Amino acid sequence: MKRVLSIILCFYFLSINAQVAKEELVGNWSYHRFETNKEIDSIGKIMMVKFFSDMSVNITSDNNYQMTMMRKKEEGKWKLEENKLFFTSTKGIESSFQIVKKEPDTLKFEMKPNEFLILKKSEQTLSKIDLKVDDIKTISVDKKQVSKKWFITKKIVPNKTEKQLEMISILLEGSYIDFNSNGKYDISILSIEESGKWYLSDKNDEIIQERSDDTKVFWKILKISENELLLNKGDLKEQYLFSTSEK
Structure with a gap:
């Protein structure tokens, strides 16, 4: 047998x-x-x-x-x-x-x-x-509104369970992007640190990060207030909610 x-x-x-x-x-x-x-x-x-x-x-x-x-x-x-x-x-x-x-x-x-x-x-x-974002509505901002230290409080992606999203949030605790008023930025995400240049697009509705290796990251600006910022990363429906307060 x-x-x-x-x-x-x-x-x-x-x-x-x-x-x-x-x-x-x-x-x-x-x-x-x-x-x-x-x-x-x-x-x-x-x-x-x-x-x-x-x-x-x-x-x-x-x-x-x-x-x-x-x-x-x-x-x-x-x-x-x-x-x-x-x-x-x-x-x-x-x-x-x-x-x-x-x-x-x-x-x-x-x-x-x-x-x-x-x-x-x-x-x-x-x-x-269906991750294309041609239909996503952006808003125009000025550099002063963006020039802050923003902590990631939530990542919003399709087809994820609440448990998966909770795990992602725990993973991202303490992560931030600091958009300095001098056009420089500092990032700390998942214990990885990065610095480079940043600026707004011609329509002022997108943040463009320029890394040291000349690659670029594009963030579509969806909402902004004194304390919160909602961005969509690149051409995918991958959104990040930021806050000026670390939670």
């Missing part, structure tokens, strides 16, 4: 491997959620989300990849062997992910025993939740 069971399990895992082809991995993938069957406290969960929350990887058909994690960028070569995805960066750093489940727009990796990382294919995720 044990031998029969072993054969069945072996056939099952081989069939999963056979379903994962190189062509299926090509595309833009981003962090969706972290799962574990282990006992883990809320602080541990927060730390895992903190580590992976901005993870994204672009896998190309010519075996190149670009990965972002904890705001650090990496690129190099990738390969697939027996359902295991291997990455080798241009600096020679190697990492690997065991694929335990593959669906059209979802990848499930086993990081450690009973710890799983779920990625979703970006294009399909965006289309499903």
Whole structure:
């Protein structure tokens, strides 16, 4: 009986491997959620989300990849062997992910025993939740209104449960953006600090951050008062509520 069971399990895992082809991995993938069957406290969960929350990887058909994690960028070569995805960066750093489940727009990796990382294919995720913001109404402001230290109090994103949004809020506690009146900004988010330049768009309805690496972040201004600021990040329905008071 044990031998029969072993054969069945072996056939099952081989069939999963056979379903994962190189062509299926090509595309833009981003962090969706972290799962574990282990006992883990809320602080541990927060730390895992903190580590992976901005993870994204672009896998190309010519075996190149670009990965972002904890705001650090990496690129190099990738390969697939027996359902295991291997990455080798241009600096020679190697990492690997065991694929335990593959669906059209979802990848499930086993990081450690009973710890799983779920990625979703970006294009399909965006289309499903209709994230384009052509219809979002912005307001015009002046530089003096924006020139304050703003603490993030809430992140508003579609298709998230109350529990997930609560976890995100806990994760972002103490995070802020300080828009200085001299056109400089300082950011502290998830223990990551960043400085650069900021200015308003021609219509004064968008804040533009210019990072030290010349990349830009665009914030559409939705509401502003003496104590609160509501921004939409870029061209996605990803909104952040800020307050001048740290909670």
